Amino acid sequence: MSEENDESWNIEDISAQFRKESPSQSVKDPQFIKERSTSLNEASHHQERKSSDQTYETDSVEDTLQSSSSFERDRDEDKRKQIQFTETSPTDTSSVPELETSVISSLETTEKIADIILSDETIEKVSPQVSEENEERFVSNSDLFTVNLEAHGLQEFPKDILKVKYVKYLFLNKNQIRSFQGADPADLLGLEILSLQENGLTSLPSEIQLLHNLRILNVSHNQISSIPKEISELGNIAQLLFDNNCIKHFPFSSLENLKKLKILNLGKNNLEYIDTMPNLKTLSVLNLEYNQLTIFPKVLCFLPNLLSLNLNGNSIGSLPKEVRELKHLEKLTMDHNKLTFLAVEIFQLFRMKELQLADNLLEDISYKIENFRELRILILDKNVLKAIPEKITNCRMLEYLSVSDNQLTELPKNIQKLKNLRKLHVNRNNMMKITDMISYLSNIRSLEFSGNMILHVPIEIKNCRKITKVGLDYNRIVYFPVGLCALESLYYLTFNGNFISEIPVDISFSKQLLHLELNENKLLIFSEHLCSLIQLNYLDLSKNLIKKIPSSVSNMVSLRVLILSYNKFETFPAELCTLRYLQVLDISNNQLQKIPSEIHNFKRIQKLNLSSNQFMYFPIELCQLRSLEELCISQINGRKLTRLPKELCNMTQLKRLDISYNAIKEIPGNIGELRNLVKFDAVSNQISYLPPSFLSLKSLQQLNLKGNNLTDLPSGIHNLFSLKEINFDDNLLLRPPMEICKGKQLYTITRYLQKADERDEKILEKIMKVVASNINETNFEFLHQKLNLASSETSISKSNVPLKERAYQTLVKWKNENPSLTAAALRDQLVRTLKMIGVYEIMDKITALTLCTRAIKF
Numbered sequence: 001m002s003e004e005n006d007e008s009w010n011i012e013d014i015s016a017q018f019r020k021e022s023p024s025q026s027v028k029d030p031q032f033i034k035e036r037s038t039s040l041n042e043a044s045h046h047q048e049r050k051s052s053d054q055t056y057e058t059d060s061v062e063d064t065l066q067s068s069s070s071f072e073r074d075r076d077e078d079k080r081k082q083i084q085f086t087e088t089s090p091t092d093t094s095s096v097p098e099l100e101t102s103v104i105s106s107l108e109t110t111e112k113i114a115d116i117i118l119s120d121e122t123i124e125k126v127s128p129q130v131s132e133e134n135e136e137r138f139v140s141n142s143d144l145f146t147v148n149l150e151a152h153g154l155q156e157f158p159k160d161i162l163k164v165k166y167v168k169y170l171f172l173n174k175n176q177i178r179s180f181q182g183a184d185p186a187d188l189l190g191l192e193i194l195s196l197q198e199n200g201l202t203s204l205p206s207e208i209q210l211l212h213n214l215r216i217l218n219v220s221h222n223q224i225s226s227i228p229k230e231i232s233e234l235g236n237i238a239q240l241l242f243d244n245n246c247i248k249h250f251p252f253s254s255l256e257n258l259k260k261l262k263i264l265n266l267g268k269n270n271l272e273y274i275d276t277m278p279n280l281k282t283l284s285v286l287n288l289e290y291n292q293l294t295i296f297p298k299v300l301c302f303l304p305n306l307l308s309l310n311l312n313g314n315s316i317g318s319l320p321k322e323v324r325e326l327k328h329l330e331k332l333t334m335d336h337n338k339l340t341f342l343a344v345e346i347f348q349l350f351r352m353k354e355l356q357l358a359d360n361l362l363e364d365i366s367y368k369i370e371n372f373r374e375l376r377i378l379i380l381d382k383n384v385l386k387a388i389p390e391k392i393t394n395c396r397m398l399e400y401l402s403v404s405d406n407q408l409t410e411l412p413k414n415i416q417k418l419k420n421l422r423k424l425h426v427n428r429n430n431m432m433k434i435t436d437m438i439s440y441l442s443n444i445r446s447l448e449f450s451g452n453m454i455l456h457v458p459i460e461i462k463n464c465r466k467i468t469k470v471g472l473d474y475n476r477i478v479y480f481p482v483g484l485c486a487l488e489s490l491y492y493l494t495f496n497g498n499f500i501s502e503i504p505v506d507i508s509f510s511k512q513l514l515h516l517e518l519n520e521n522k523l524l525i526f527s528e529h530l531c532s533l534i535q536l537n538y539l540d541l542s543k544n545l546i547k548k549i550p551s552s553v554s555n556m557v558s559l560r561v562l563i564l565s566y567n568k569f570e571t572f573p574a575e576l577c578t579l580r581y582l583q584v585l586d587i588s589n590n591q592l593q594k595i596p597s598e599i600h601n602f603k604r605i606q607k608l609n610l611s612s613n614q615f616m617y618f619p620i621e622l623c624q625l626r627s628l629e630e631l632c633i634s635q636i637n638g639r640k641l642t643r644l645p646k647e648l649c650n651m652t653q654l655k656r657l658d659i660s661y662n663a664i665k666e667i668p669g670n671i672g673e674l675r676n677l678v679k680f681d682a683v684s685n686q687i688s689y690l691p692p693s694f695l696s697l698k699s700l701q702q703l704n705l706k707g708n709n710l711t712d713l714p715s716g717i718h719n720l721f722s723l724k725e726i727n728f729d730d731n732l733l734l735r736p737p738m739e740i741c742k743g744k745q746l747y748t749i750t751r752y753l754q755k756a757d758e759r760d761e762k763i764l765e766k767i768m769k770v771v772a773s774n775i776n777e778t779n780f781e782f783l784h785q786k787l788n789l790a791s792s793e794t795s796i797s798k799s800n801v802p803l804k805e806r807a808y809q810t811l812v813k814w815k816n817e818n819p820s821l822t823a824a825a826l827r828d829q830l831v832r833t834l835k836m837i838g839v840y841e842i843m844d845k846i847t848a849l850t851l852c853t854r855a856i857k858f
Contacts, residue, residue, distance in 0.1 A: 150174050162187035173197040173218075185210045197221050197241075209233035220244050220265065229254040236260055243267040243287065252276050266291070267310065274299060281305055289313050289333075301325045312336055312356075319343040327351070335359050335379070347371045358382050358402075370394035381405050381425075393417040404428055404448070416440030427451050427471070439463040450474055450494070457481035465489065473497050473517075482506045496520050496540070503527035511535055519543045519563065531555045542566050542586070554578035565589050565609070577601040588612050589637060595619035603627060611658070612637035623647035634660035634681070649673035660684055660704075672696030678722075683707055692820070695719050706730050715757050715822065718750035735824070760823035763853055764815070767827060767846055771834065772808035774842045780807055782837040787814050787830075 146169035147161060154175040159182060162170075170191055178200040185207050188194070193216040201222040208217075209230035217234070218241040225246045231237075232254035238261060242250075247269040255261065256278035263285045271291040277299035284305055290313035300309065301322035308331040316337045324345035331354040332346075339360040347368035355372070358381040365380070370391035377400045378392075385406040392398075393414045401418070404427035411426070416437040421444055428451035438447075439460035447464070450473035457472065462483040467490055472481075474497035484490060485506035494517040501522040507513075508529050515538040516530075523544040530539070531552040539556075540563040547568045553575050561584040562576070569590040576585070577598035584607040592613040599621050607630040608622070615633075618641050622631065628651050635641060640663040649670045657674070660683035667682075672693030677700055684707040695716045702725040710728065712735035717723075726749075728741040736752040775783065780803065789810065801809075815826055834843055 145169070147171065157181070157183040159183065159187075167191065168213075169193040171195045172199065175199050178202065180205050180207075189213065192216070192236075194218070204228055204231075206230045212236060215239070215260075217241065227251055231255075232257045234258060239263040239265075241265045242269070245269050247271065253278060255280060273297065277303065279304065284308065286310070296320055296323070298322050304328070307331065309333070319346055321345045324348040330354065330374075332356070342366060344368055350374070353377070355379070365389055365392075367391040373397065376400065378402070388412055390414060396420065399423070401425070411435055411437075413437070419443065422446065424448070434458055434461070436460050442466065445469065447471070457483060459483040462486035468492065470494070480504050480507070485510050488512060491515065493517070503529050505529050508532035514538065516540070526550060526553070528552050534558060537561065539563070549573035549575040551575050551578075557581065560584065562586070572596055572599070574598050580604070583607065585609070588632070595621040597621055600624040606630065608632070611635060614639045615641060617641065618643065618645055618648075620645050620647055623650045625651055627653055629653050629676075630656040632656075632658040634658050634662070634683075636661040644668050646670055652676065655679065655699075657681070667691055667694065669693060675699065678702065680704070690714055690717075692716075698722060701725065703727070711735070712824075713749065713753065715753045717746070717753065720746075757823060759853075760827065763849070764823045764827045764830075766849060767830065768808060768811040768815075770845050770849065771811065771830070771842055772804050774845065775803070775807050775839065777803060779837055779839050780810075783807075783833065784810070786833045786836055789814055 145166040147167050148171040149158065149161075150171055151174040154172065154177055157177055157180050158172070161167075162184070167187075168190060170188075170193065173195055174197070176199060177196060179202075188211055190213055191211055192213050194211070194214060195216070195218040197218050198221040199219075201219055201224055203224060203226060204219065206228045207230075208228065209232075211234065213236055214234050215236055216239040217237060218239070220241045221244040223246055224242065225248065227242065227247065227250055229251040231240070231251070235257065237258055240261065240263070243265045244267070247266065248271065250266060250269075250271065252274065253276050255264075258280070260282055261280055262282055264283060265285075265287045267287040267289040269291055271288065271293060273293065273295065274288075274297035277297070279302060281304055283303055284307040286300070286303070286306060286308070287310040289310045293311065293314040293316055296311070296316050296319050298320045300306070301320065302325055305328050306326055307328055309326070309329060311332075311334045313336045314334075316334065317339060319339070319342060321343055322345075323343060326349055328351060329349050330351050332349075332352065333354070333356040335356050335358040337360050339357065339362055341362065341364065342357075344366055347366060348371065350371060351374060352372045353374050354377040355375065356377070356379040358379050360383050362380065362383040362385060365385065365388065367389045368391070369375075369389060372395050375395045375398055378395070378398060379400070379402045381402050382405040385403065385408060387408065388403060388411065390412045392401075393412050394417070396417065397420055398418050399420050400423040401421060402423070402425040404425050406429050408426065408429040408431060410431065413435075414437070415421075415435065416439075418441065421441050423446040424438075424441070424444060425446070425448040427448050431449060431452035431454055433454060434449060434457055436458045438444075438458065439462075441464060444464050444467050446469045447461075447467055448469075448471035450471045452475055454472065454475040454477060456477060456479065459481075460483065461467075461481065464487065467487050469492040470484060470487075470490060471494045473494050477495070477498040477500065480495070480500050480503055482504050484493065485504065486509070489512070490510060491512055491514040493513060493515065496517050497520045499522055500518065501524065503518075503523070507527075511532065511534060513533050513536055516533070516536060517538075517540040519540045520543040523541060523546060526541065526546050526549050528550045530536075531550060532555065533539075534555060535558050536556060537558050537560045539559060539561070542563045543566040545568055546564065547570070556579065559579055559582055562579070562582060563586045565586045565588040567587075567590055569587065569592060572587070572592050572595050574596045576582070577596065578601065580601060581604055582602060583604055585602075585605065586607075586609040588609045588611040590613055592610065593615060595610075602625055605625055605628055608625070608628060609632040610619075610622075611632045611634040613635070615635075616639070618633070622628075623645065631651070631654060633641070640661070641659070642663050642665065644659065644664060644667065646668045648668055652674065653676055654674050655676050656679040657677060658679075658681040660681050662685050664682070664685040664687060667687060667690065669691045670693055671691060672695070674697065677697050679702040680697075680700060681702075681704045683704055687705065687708040688710060690710075690713070692714070695714060697720060699722055700720050701722050703720075703723060704725075704727045706727045707730040710731040710733055712733065713728070723746055726741075726744050726746055728738075728744075731738070731741075733741055735756055736749055740749055740752050771783075811830075818826060821829070831843075831846060834846070
């Protein structure tokens with residue numbers, strides 16, 4: 001466990017439910033619409049162009065694809081009898097031209113198209129062979145019918161179910177189907193949508209050509225290495241989704257006959273070059289992201305109606321001059337490439353609406369960018385730009401401009417001309433100030449200038465009435481910008497890593513504020529003005545100099561997350577206990593010594609971090625928190641705790657418990673009552689054993705006991721069937737030895753323990769026989785007493801049974817009366833008893849036996 005994780009947890013995880021992502025991050029997944037009619041509207045054409053006076057919705061980066069046409073069903077009974085699918089070897093590429101390809105990866109929604117989606121309740125039991133009774137359940141009165149067998153554990157292509165007369169949409173996503181073998185092509189002739197996403201397919205059969213009605217084929221997220229040229233026969237195909245496979249060569253020439261193809265997705269494959277591409281007049285969306293292209297394929301420039309081209313994640317260094325031929329292109333994404341400049345011909349694409357060029361090596365942008373009069377989105381993050389051309393202000397339709405992680409020192413002087421700008425992100429540059437002209441951006445919603453050298457924010461920012469989010473982290477701001485307090489729509493504000501020492505009274509007017517971060521500043525007090533923010537649900541004041549909390553904090557009735565770590569608190573502020581709706585509290589790395597009894601008022605608290613404080617003992621008051629799900633009380637920088645109270649188990653909802661970096665010697669015997677515990681961290685303590693009840697933690701998934709004093713693990717650890725991650729490093733383990741535990745594989749450990757138990761049983765049996773064969777009558781009586789066996793229960797008639805047999809039967813009875821002890825524990829107890837009664841001759845024999853067993857490699 002890292003020190004950072006120990007001290008403050010991952011605050012993003014703690015408060016994910018309270019954070020709202022920037023609208024620029026939101027992506028709307030396109031969905032297909034169910035329709036019951038005799039004609040089927042074909043799902044998938046590029047987003048319809050909106051008129052110039054419409055608002056271009058920048059919050060959605062994905063295009064909505066729709067198209068229309070209808071198909072007639074044609075089943076050939078002769079083919080049903082004659083044709084069978086054969087497997088194409090994944091390595092056989094003799095019939096595949098030495099060509100290469102790529103695709104669109106963002107279209108994972110084809111599984112959602114449907115008329116009738118069958119529920120798990122409808123399909124009581126799904127297997128490759130489905131009974132006739134179950135078949136009837138799949139029949140719909142509607143001509144449009146969908147079979148959805150997603151994630152049903154299928155290992156081969158379903159057969160009987162495809163005998164249903166009206167199957168048009170077949171979804172077999174997330175199974176383990178590795179081939180089409182056994183499927184009757186005649187049963188598939190009516191299919192219009194076939195989706196086999198996330199299976200184990202290695203190839204497609206050449207018989208795929210028989211599916212003439214197919215409009216959408218989705219075989220993404222498989223291990224397909226080659227595509228048969230017979231796909232050229234799919235005359236009605238509109239979408240081919242081959243992304244996330246292993247395709248190195250793609251038969252592009254076979255696409256020439258696909259007159260209705262609109263979407264081709266070959267993203268995340270192994271394509272190295274593309275030197276052939278037919279003139280696909282209907283193709284509107286092409287995705288070639290994350291392949292191995294080093295050159296922009298010129299042949300792509302002659303796709304006459306291409307609207308969207310994705311080349312993210314390749315190694316392309318420049319654009320060809322032929323790019324000017326893509327007259328209809330509206331969206332070009334080339335993030336994560338090696339572009340050092342942009343060919344001027346690109347600025348002849350007058351219909352460009354979205355241009356993404358983040359993470360390249362661009363040093364300059366031509367003034368001709370002004371030609372993009374319809375441009376809405378421009379992303380130039382992570383380049384080496386030192387300036388933005390002034391002419392960009394002629395892109396009057398621009399709504400989203402992101403130039404973070406460059407070397408900019410100023411914005412264009414006439415930036416106020418960008419009247420439609422909604423998002424302006426200039427993080428991590430060399431900006432010294434924010435221009436006053438920002439006040440004229442009347443439509444701005446999101447403004448981010450984090451990681452610069454800004455000293456102050458102009459008061460004129462108050463004129464940006466529609467702004468909802470401001471990020472000014474890690475600048476050099478000394479005074480809280482009062483202009484922000486006049487923004488009635490502002491709900492998200494971050495000021496981390498500045499030099500603010502006090503909060504102005506003006507912030508009291510920002511009652512709509514929901515999220516406020518002021519960590520790593522110079523605040524000396526928890527300002528009462530903050531207590532006026534009655535809508536605030538997230539507040540981070542960590543890494544300041546705060547010592548106490550005002551009583552008016554009780555006014556913050558909406559507060560759900562409060563971060564106060566790394567401050568100067570010496571006592572837990574009882575005032576916090578008035579926050580009855582608080583769910584997350586981090587007050588780690590302070591100087592707290594005890595917890596007030598009022599903490600029981602936290603009726604809804606779910607996550608509590610008290611790590612690295614100065615508690616004398618475990619605060620038993622915490623055990624009142626019945627709603628608590630996560631407790632961190634690790635002490636890497638604090639006073640070490642030595643024990644855990646048995647009352648800990650009162651926190652029955654606890655899912656995560658972190659007691660790392662303490663001096664705890666034993667785990668409470670009733671730990672098993674924490675039935676919901678999922679993660680247990682106890683790194684660097686002095687724990688020497690796991691109590692029997694520990695094996696009752698059936699929900700436990702992660703166990704970290706690194707750096708303790710464990711010498712052996714309980715044999716029943718295999719009963720923790722939910723356990724996925726284990727760590728027993730840096731212990732003194734003998735059973736099993738550390739070599740067995742280093743691999744952190746529970747199966748290996750449990751197998752060792754099972755074998756060790758069997759061996760211990762055999763050793764105990766031999767020792768019992770050695771004792772029975774060599775003990776005399778007097779020592780036998782002493783053995784009765786030392787093993788706490790009553791003579792009436794253990795003595796056997798001396799006249800009828802020899803001493804050897806009586807002694808052995810007595811030891812067997814003693815063993816059976818102690819079922820909770822392991823064979824190893826019984827052996828140790830017996831050996832100690834024999835030493836006490838002084839039977840040294842027997843002890844020598846047992847020692848010899850023990851040495852012999854150790855000499856044998858286990």
